[in-house]
Structure formats: C-alpha cells, structure tokens
Amino acid sequence: MKKILTLVCVSALGGLLTLGGYKLFVEEKKTEELAVEQVSDLPIYVPTNTISNDSSYDAPSFVEAAEKTIDAVVHVKNTAIVSAPMTMQDLFFGRSSQRAQVGTGSGVIISPTGYIVTNNHVIQNANEISITLNNNKSYMAELVGTDEATDIALIKIETDEDLPFLAFGDSDSAKIGEWVLAVGNPFNLNSTVTAGIISAKSRDLSGRNTQSFIQTDAAVNPGNSGGALVNTNGDLIGINTAISSRDGSYIGYSFAVPSNIARKIVNDIMEYGNVQNGILGVVGGTLNSKSAEQLGTDITEGFYVSEVTEDTGAEKAGIKSGDIIKKIDNVEINKFSDLSGYLKTKSPDDIVNVTLIRNGNEEILPVTLLRPSTTIIETIGFVKNASEKDLEKFGASYGVKISEFDENYKPYWNKEGIEEGNIITRINGKKLYSVDDAQNAIKTRNYNEPLQIEVINSEGEKVVYNFR
Secondary structure: OHHHHHHHHHHHHHHHHHHHHHHHHHHHHHHHHHHHHHHOOOOOOOOOOOOOOOOOOOOOOOHHHHHHHHHHEEEEEEEEEEEOOOOHHHHHHOOOOEEEEEEEEEEEEOOOOOEEEEEHHHHOOOOEEEEEOOOOOEEEEEEEEEEOOOOEEEEEOOOOOOOOOOOEOOHHHOOOOOEEEEEEOHHHOOOEEEEEEEEEEEEOOOOOOOOOEEEEOOOOOOOOOOOEEEEOOOOEEEEEEEEOOOOOOOOOOEEEEEHHHHHHHHHHHHHHOOOOOOEOOEEEEEOOHHHHHHHOOOOOOOEEEEEEOOOOHHHHHOOOOOOEEEEEOOEEOOOHHHHHHHHOOOOOOOEEEEEEEEOOEEEEEEEEOEOOOEEEEOOOEEEEEOOHHHHHHOOOOOOEEEEEEOOOOHHHHHHOOOOOOOEEEEEOOEEOOOHHHHHHHHHHOOOOOOEEEEEEOOOOOEEEEEEO
C-alpha cells in the first residue's frame, strides 16, 4: 500500500513539475513571439516627456556664439533731409518745406579700427549717420562706399580704443539645416538674438538672376537689416538684408547676403573705391525637366550655355554653346544663382576651373575672368567698350559704344537721329574710356543736376542731351 501511495505521489509531483515547466518556459515564449508578431506592423510610439536616461543627446547651445557676436553688432541711425508737403504759408512765401527723416538698422563691426558693414538701403540718402555700440557709446560715421547691386555698404567710425569685431567666415561651407543666429536691432530693440536654421542657399528674390541669398527661418524684422548672421561658432556667414512678407514684418523666412560676397564687396571698396566684378562670359539658363526635354538632354540640373559672349574668358577658354556647366571650382552649379553668386566672390583676372558636360563627356576648362565690357546707362540702355575700329569710324579718341537701346527710350533716340553703334563720349562732363568710367560717372553725379550725355551721332556730330 505504501509503495502504491509513494508511486502516486511521485507521479503527481512529476506531473506538476512538467506542467509548471510548460507554463513557465514554453507557453511564455509563445506569448512573447505572438506579441512581437502582433506589433511588427504597427507604429512605435515614444513617450513625449522630457525625462530621458540617454545622456548622449545635447540640445544646441547658442550662448557662446551670442556672447561672441552681440558686442560687435551696432545700431545704425540714418538721418535724411526730405521734402515735406507744402503748406499755404510755403506757397505764399515761396519757400520749400523740408524735414528730417530718421531710419534705423543694424551694422557689424569687421575691424578693431571701426570699419562697419551694413546694408545700402539702411544708409541710403543719409545726410548724417550715427552709430550706437552695445555699451551705449555713440559715434558719427562716414560713408566709405556702397554697392547697390548687392545692397552692401561700408561705413567707418573713429575711436580711441580697439573695438570688438567679427571676422568673415566661409559662407560656401555653410550647410542647409545648420543652426544659425540672427543678431540685430529689430524695432529699435538693441542687441536682439534669434535662432533658426539655414533653409536654403543661393536664393534669388528678384527673378532676374541677380541675387544669391542665404535663406533662414531665424526671425528677422525691420531694424535687423545690416545685422549679423552667424553659425554656432560665432563665425559671420551673412549680412541680414531682407524678409519675405506682405506687411513688412517677419512671417517665416529671412534672407542674408553670404559673407563671401560681402567680404569681396568690402575689400573692393577699401582698395579701389568701387566693386571690381569678374565675368565669365556666358548666356543661358537653368536646367529643369521641361528645358531638358526641349534641349534633348536627360540632365535636369546645371546651367545650360546658349551663347558665349565675344572676347570673354569663356570664349578664349573654349566654352561653347550647348555646354552644361555643372561646377565651378568646388561649387556645384544647379541653377543660375549658384553661378552668379559664386562669381560675385571673384575678381577680374582670377582663374576658375569650370566643370562642364559636352556631348555626354565631362571636361574641366580653366577660365580667366575679365572685366565687364557691357553696362546699362539709364535713359539709353546697354553700352559696351568701344574698339579702336569703332572709335576710328566716328573720329573719336575715347568713348563707349551704344550696344542696345532700352525699349522705352528707343523711339526718342531714333527721333533724335541717334542709332545703336553711335559713341557716347561724356557723361556730366566726364570723359569715358570704358564702361567702368560710365558706371562711375552715373554713380557719382549730383542727382539735383540733370543727366548730361554727349553723343557722336551717325553724321559724326557731337550732340549734348540733358535729362531731368
């Protein structure tokens, strides 16, 4: 009986152990496998609380960049004298009514000796420019030079002590998605810092392929113009210039002149008094799916060369119509603003390596940039440097050649007997030997005086025209 009872107990115990092992190991494993299969096709959700045991992630800190930048950004006040609406008293006494108009903006100190870069539109038409530093010290500034095309101006203050300043960084190395800070004085609120990322590069807001902005989503408002755009190291990579807005205030995007362009403009103004542009000498457009199909190519990015300008570096280097420019030096060219933006950082006589596609093959051609041989003169249109043959034809020893009339003024000039190919010898009394002289004569003329243009017509006669 004892043996039977013992056997029963052992059997029961064995059964319990077997059942427990099955429950513990086999069934739990199946449950786990089943759970994995059930969630494998579902999204994984992570709690949104801010508590984390992962110490490998650090939020970006802008403290160092802000501290490095804020003392080098100044407040700029522009006082201009403008005509006010005339009153009955003004009419009675025969006087003109004038008043002071004040505009404000920002600027960036770029040398310890007091050179400051800002926007041209911040100081335009100023009778008086005053600067206030971050320590509230104020100084009167002098205009050194300006470039309307890039909206960059250089001014200077005199101090007895070295000033905090920012050195230009390399804007070509800035990356889309990189954190940046905008530092300036929006709404007259001194020393304001906002943060964002680089949203895009080589933006052209004009639609005429004349601009190449860095686009950011850092908040920029009226008064920020001329201020600094810096990276997290505190390097100056742009000069804040414009916002995209219907009401004049920030709505999401702002734009800055790249530091490489601003640095080139500043260096030229300091050394030459004006901007020295180097041209490649190509005409064409940006490739996309539609244009690529029309041109019979499967390449949808790059600059398509439709025409090569005569007597330019591009022609001399062997660039031809139909070539597709993909890169200049180490800068990729996906659209025209990439090309024009990079060329604005170069000077005449600089050599650039142009990587292009021709008949499906890649070639690299070194091109020497030349001075522009064409410019635009208001009330006329395009003029170009005159050759010796052109001058001999009209018996002139100097002058520039009318290349193409502005359509709005063409009827007037034709009525006066002036034709394309005629020679312009003077503007406001200044002799013209090149298009550079024409540009300087226009730029330095007194706008209270008429624009005076001396032309040799097709009959070989010198005629002077005055425009108000």
